[in-house]
Amino acid sequence: MSASPERREELLATAAEVFAAQGYNATTVRKIADAAGMLAGSLYYHFDSKESMLDEILSTFLDELWARYDAVLEAGLGPRETIEALVTESFREIDQHRAAVAIYQKESRHLQTQPRFAYLADSQARFEKAWLGTLERGVATEVFRADLDIRLTYRFVRDTVWVAASWYRPGGQHSAEEIARQYLSMVLEGIALRE
Amino acid sequence: MSASPERREELLATAAEVFAAQGYNATTVRKIADAAGMLAGSLYYHFDSKESMLDEILSTFLDELWARYDAVLEAGLGPRETIEALVTESFREIDQHRAAVAIYQKESRHLQTQPRFAYLADSQARFEKAWLGTLERGVATEVFRADLDIRLTYRFVRDTVWVAASWYRPGGQHSAEEIARQYLSMVLEGIALRE
Amino acid sequence: MSASPERREELLATAAEVFAAQGYNATTVRKIADAAGMLAGSLYYHFDSKESMLDEILSTFLDELWARYDAVLEAGLGPRETIEALVTESFREIDQHRAAVAIYQKESRHLQTQPRFAYLADSQARFEKAWLGTLERGVATEVFRADLDIRLTYRFVRDTVWVAASWYRPGGQHSAEEIARQYLSMVLEGIALRE
Amino acid sequence: MSASPERREELLATAAEVFAAQGYNATTVRKIADAAGMLAGSLYYHFDSKESMLDEILSTFLDELWARYDAVLEAGLGPRETIEALVTESFREIDQHRAAVAIYQKESRHLQTQPRFAYLADSQARFEKAWLGTLERGVATEVFRADLDIRLTYRFVRDTVWVAASWYRPGGQHSAEEIARQYLSMVLEGIALRE
DNA sequence: CATGAATGAGAATTCATTCAT
DNA sequence: TATGAATGAATTCTCATTCAT
Numbered sequence: 001m002s003a004s005p006e007r008r009e010e011l012l013a014t015a016a017e018v019f020a021a022q023g024y025n026a027t028t029v030r031k032i033a034d035a036a037g038m039l040a041g042s043l044y045y046h047f048d049s050k051e052s053m054l055d056e057i058l059s060t061f062l063d064e065l066w067a068r069y070d071a072v073l074e075a076g077l078g079p080r081e082t083i084e085a086l087v088t089e090s091f092r093e094i095d096q097h098r099a100a101v102a103i104y105q106k107e108s109r110h111l112q113t114q115p116r117f118a119y120l121a122d123s124q125a126r127f128e129k130a131w132l133g134t135l136e137r138g139v140a141t142e143v144f145r146a147d148l149d150i151r152l153t154y155r156f157v158r159d160t161v162w163v164a165a166s167w168y169r170p171g172g173q174h175s176a177e178e179i180a181r182q183y184l185s186m187v188l189e190g191i192a193l194r195e
Numbered sequence: 196m197s198a199s200p201e202r203r204e205e206l207l208a209t210a211a212e213v214f215a216a217q218g219y220n221a222t223t224v225r226k227i228a229d230a231a232g233m234l235a236g237s238l239y240y241h242f243d244s245k246e247s248m249l250d251e252i253l254s255t256f257l258d259e260l261w262a263r264y265d266a267v268l269e270a271g272l273g274p275r276e277t278i279e280a281l282v283t284e285s286f287r288e289i290d291q292h293r294a295a296v297a298i299y300q301k302e303s304r305h306l307q308t309q310p311r312f313a314y315l316a317d318s319q320a321r322f323e324k325a326w327l328g329t330l331e332r333g334v335a336t337e338v339f340r341a342d343l344d345i346r347l348t349y350r351f352v353r354d355t356v357w358v359a360a361s362w363y364r365p366g367g368q369h370s371a372e373e374i375a376r377q378y379l380s381m382v383l384e385g386i387a388l389r390e
Numbered sequence: 391m392s393a394s395p396e397r398r399e400e401l402l403a404t405a406a407e408v409f410a411a412q413g414y415n416a417t418t419v420r421k422i423a424d425a426a427g428m429l430a431g432s433l434y435y436h437f438d439s440k441e442s443m444l445d446e447i448l449s450t451f452l453d454e455l456w457a458r459y460d461a462v463l464e465a466g467l468g469p470r471e472t473i474e475a476l477v478t479e480s481f482r483e484i485d486q487h488r489a490a491v492a493i494y495q496k497e498s499r500h501l502q503t504q505p506r507f508a509y510l511a512d513s514q515a516r517f518e519k520a521w522l523g524t525l526e527r528g529v530a531t532e533v534f535r536a537d538l539d540i541r542l543t544y545r546f547v548r549d550t551v552w553v554a555a556s557w558y559r560p561g562g563q564h565s566a567e568e569i570a571r572q573y574l575s576m577v578l579e580g581i582a583l584r585e
Numbered sequence: 586m587s588a589s590p591e592r593r594e595e596l597l598a599t600a601a602e603v604f605a606a607q608g609y610n611a612t613t614v615r616k617i618a619d620a621a622g623m624l625a626g627s628l629y630y631h632f633d634s635k636e637s638m639l640d641e642i643l644s645t646f647l648d649e650l651w652a653r654y655d656a657v658l659e660a661g662l663g664p665r666e667t668i669e670a671l672v673t674e675s676f677r678e679i680d681q682h683r684a685a686v687a688i689y690q691k692e693s694r695h696l697q698t699q700p701r702f703a704y705l706a707d708s709q710a711r712f713e714k715a716w717l718g719t720l721e722r723g724v725a726t727e728v729f730r731a732d733l734d735i736r737l738t739y740r741f742v743r744d745t746v747w748v749a750a751s752w753y754r755p756g757g758q759h760s761a762e763e764i765a766r767q768y769l770s771m772v773l774e775g776i777a778l779r780e
Numbered sequence: 781c782a783t784g785a786a787t788g789a790g791a792a793t794t795c796a797t798t799c800a801t
Numbered sequence: 802t803a804t805g806a807a808t809g810a811a812t813t814c815t816c817a818t819t820c821a822t
Contacts, residue, residue, distance in 0.1 A: 007781090022305055025220035037805060041819075042782045050817065080387065109361065110217055133387075141387060145388050148377055149369065156381050159358040160351065166304065167350055174344065180348050190385035191330075191348055192275065193340050197806085224792060237807050309789065397802095412695055415610035431798075432803045440796065471589075471775065496691060499751065500607055535778050539759065542767050543776055545752055546745065553744040556694065564734065572733055576741050580775035580783060581720075582665065583730050589784085614813060627786050629814065783822085791815070798808075 008046055011036055012060075015053045016099035024054055024107050054103070055116060061100035062123050065093050073130055073141030080188070083157070086131070087187070088180040090161045094168050095176035101165035131158060160187060206231055207255075210248045211294035219249055219302050219361055221316070249298070250311060256295035257318050260288050268325055275334030275383070278352070282382070283375040285356045289363050290371035296360035326353060352382060398436055401426055402450075405443045406489035414444055414497050438495030445506060446491070451490035452513050455483050463520055470578070473547070476521070477577070478570040480551045484558050485566035491555035521548060547577060593631055596621055597645075598640045601684035609639055609692050639688070640701060646685035647708050650678050658715055664723030665773070666743070672715070672772070675701035675746045675766040679753050686750035716743055742772060 014036045018027050029050050033040040047053050068089040077085060094101050104120075111117040112124070132154050138144035144153075160183065168179070209231045213222050224245050228235040242248050263284040272280060289296050299315075306312040307319070327349050331340035340347075355378065363374070407425045408417050419440050423430040437443050458479040467475060484491050494510075501507040502514070522544050528534035534543075550573065558569070599621045603612050613718070614635050632638050637698040657670040681685050689705075696702040697709070717739045723729035729738075746767065 023218070023220060023302075025218060026305070028815080038781090039783060040817080041784080043817070044820095045781060098198050107218075110221065142388055144386050148381065148386065151382065152369070152374065152377050153386055155359070155362055156355065156378065157386070159361075160355055163354040164350070166354075174347070179347065184341055184352065186242075186343065186348065186351050186379075186385070188385045188387040190381070190383045191339050191342075191343065191352070192383040193337055194389075202806085223790085225790095231805090234808060235791095236793075236795085236809070239795095240806060245792070401762070404818060413608070413610060413692075415608060416695070418794080428802090429795080429804060431805075434797065434799095497608075497754065500611065532778055534773075534776050538767055538771065540777065542759070542764065543771065546750070546768065546771050546777070549748040549751075550711050550741065550745055553748050554740070556744075557740055564737070573628065575773075576733065576738065576775070578777040580773045580776045581729050581732075581733065581738055581742070582773040583727055584779075586794085611812085615811095623785095624787060625812090626788070626814075629816095633814095635813070717790060775807085785820090787817100787819075789816095789818105792813090794812075796808100797809095797810105799806095801804085 011043065011046055013099070016057045016097075016103060019054065020099035020102040020106075024103065029049070032164055051116070054107075054111075057100050058104055058108070058117070059119065061093075061097050061104060062119070064097070065089075066126070068093065069130060078143065079134050079141060080143045082134045082153060083138070083188075085130075085186055086134070087157075087161055087184050088177065089177040091164070091180035091183070094162075094165045095170050098165055098170060099166055101162065105162050105165055117179075121140070127158065128154065157187060203251075206238065206241055207248060207252055211252045211292075211298060214249065214252070215294035215297040215301075219298065222295075246311070249306075252295050253299060253303070253306075253312070254314065254382070256288075256292050256299060257314070259292070260284075261318070263288065264325060273338065274329050274336060275338045277329045277331070278383075279379055281329070282352075282356055282379050283372065284373040286359070286375040286378070289321045289357075290359075290365050293360055293363055293365060295385075296357065298359050300360055322353065323349065340375060401433070401436055402443060402447055403489070406447045406487075406493060409444065409447070409491035410492040414493065441506070444497075444501075447490050448498070448501075448507070449492055449509065451483075451487050451494060452509070454487070455479075456516070458483065459520060460529070468533065469524050469531060470533050472524045473521075473528070473578075474574055476524070477547075477551055477574050478567065481566040481570035481573070484552075484555045485560050488555055488558055488560060491552065491576075495555055517548065518544065535566050538582070550577060593641075596628065596631055597638060597642055598684075601642045601682075601688060604642070605684035605687040605691075609688065609778065627746065636701070639692075639696075642685050643662055643689055643693070643696075643702070644704065646678075646682050646689060646703070649682070650674075650710070651711070653678065654715060664719050664726060664728045667719045668716075668723070668773075669769055671719070672742075672746055672769050673762065676749070676761040676765035676768070679747075679750045680755050683753055683755060686747065690747050690750055712743065745772060 012034075013034045017026075019031050022031070022041055027050075029042075029043060030040040032053075033043055033048075037042070038181070047056075069086060072082060072085040072089060108117075108120045108124070112121040132150065135144060135150055135153055135157070139150065140144050153190075164179070164183070170176075174182075206227075210222075210227045213227050213230055217226070222245075223235075224238055224311060225235045226246075227248075228238055231238070238248075244353075250368060252345055267277060267280040267284060270280070303312075303315045303319070305309075307316045327345065330345055330352070334341050334345065359374070359378070365371075369377075401422075405417075405422045408425055410529050412421070417440075419433060420428075420430040422440075422443075423433050426433070433443075437446075459476060462472060462475040462479060463473070465472075498507075498510045498514070502511040522540065525534060525540055525543055525547070529536050529540065554569065554573070560566075564572075596617075600612075600617045603617050603620055605632055612635075614628055616623040617635075617666075618628055628638075632641075651653050654671060657667060659660075659676060659710070660667075660670070662670060679762040688718070693709070694703075695703045697706045717735065720729060720738055724735065742767070749764065749768070753761075755761075757769075
């Protein structure tokens, strides 16, 4: 009930694409197997269950994301630079694991309630702490505006970044970095022309 | 096969809540019926199918939304005022039909491929035309920044507004209008403090 | 739970048409009610159940048929004349109660097993006795051929008559009597030209 | 989604028996599965739906029947010999595929209206052409009586043969050929003794 | 490693029937 | 007499999962 790690990864990538395209619940094991060129039952040689595929996809994604985030958070940057770095890393993650991000975006809310996916809630709490803390620091140091509800701002920034996974296609017109740059510019400076 | 419009509306509101909370696919008719205090089969006195409930929820929402949008678009406002009005109407819609908006947000992408829900794609195209046109007008009249990719800006503004449906709860701390005001401020001026 | 006999008869006639056209099992109470211009539940003011409608249709048909058959059988006719009279009465019955005959033809075999419809088996047995007895009498008196298996002949004559209900439409080109005449001619003389 | 042809055939044979015995509509998938010694859901590994089982049973039957009929029709026989051969082949078909014939007999009329079963109507039309043409040829060459309505005769001959499927049991007293011989004798010469 | 064939739990849906009004 | 709204049992079908080969 395990196999070469490469094959697993291939299969997980395939599964992630299908989950992202059709939604986890609407995805049948058969569809994944079709996409992988095998029969549904054969997947069970590699994985315990459909849910464990989802679990592995999401936890791998979050592990990697937090490695990136932690590196940023421990770098001792200023609030604005921290936000810039977090957003840029987020877009890099979207670029490299678009499917996983899209799944996370669509499914994490209702998965959180299940014990097996409690780590999603934990991660969410860490997100909130990191972003919110940075924003508060920015307000305190007069880098960010003080007249906005800080939780509203947090949600604005957070959502603004992650929803992009729903339309982003790697290899498109703009690189992840370029998209990050423009998004940051909008989030930080707004879209209105300054006189 | 149909029945009194009031009962239908009650049941649709119930169904919309459950769809929004659990996702369309993960929602069983039984759950809807439970929430409505009846047996699963009884729903079929009022509706043809689970899908037709979804259909009615989404099309009612879009009809109403477009009535609001059209009123704004025909008012002859300037680009900035148009964006402000569209965003404000969107938050009012979220306030009044949160469930429908959340469902739309989560399900419309993959529903679009089904002929029955082709109107979702039509609506999407109209959205794009309305928002994109307004943004372009704003760039031309030097109300909006010219250095941003206009399609990126469109997606930013569009997503920024609708994702709010995933966390917004009516009767919370801020009114829909207040949230709209703050969002608009962020979208237009950014979150960074201007020196 | 009963009503004017006229209304019952009307409704039974309607039900019989639908049963004949679609088959008993494939006929929903709703279809009958639609055809009668009322709602499904309303039928239950007139009848106990769908099955009791079927029962009443079939038993009424058989009662009438046996009244006719008994008159023939008690008339003291010769074997050939008896067969002729039975066939003619059968076609008259088809003419007047086509739907009931068609239902009988299609459903009686598997209904017979249910206690409620045991009378169908009884009737079948009486049929057999009447027809078979007449044929045997005919063979004995050298009116009918002796070289045929008598049970095969019985089935041939019986089926030959009743299947006609599946295509007969009252008011068509030929009257019931004319069809009876031609059928009788075929059954008795065959279709080959005699030299 | 399909599987080994042998298993399919076994299961189809089982299904055909149950359909023939109880009628298509009254047959539940569970009954078929019981008869096959498996669970209802398991049938769906082999077949798309209950309807597709019916479809396959009927189309297989008609394909085979038409292979036989075409061989006869292309043999250049005289009208009487053609009728004899067609009837004989029909009884052979009844002997070998009794269940399919019985289903065809009972269900084809109302199935014809569904697009999926349009081929039943096509086949019916070909039947009519074949039988009617042969009868007409027989009348023209003075082999068959000219004083009968030819369409009535067609129905008589057609029904006479196929209804036998409702009572025929293979391995009974008479072989298919013997029954064919006696039926042909009745149809051609009649049951009355010739003086 | 993969297949083929199943299992069994539940899903959506249908429909005869009931009953207060 | 008829309606509107339900019930509840049964039905078709789906799907994750298992397992011998």
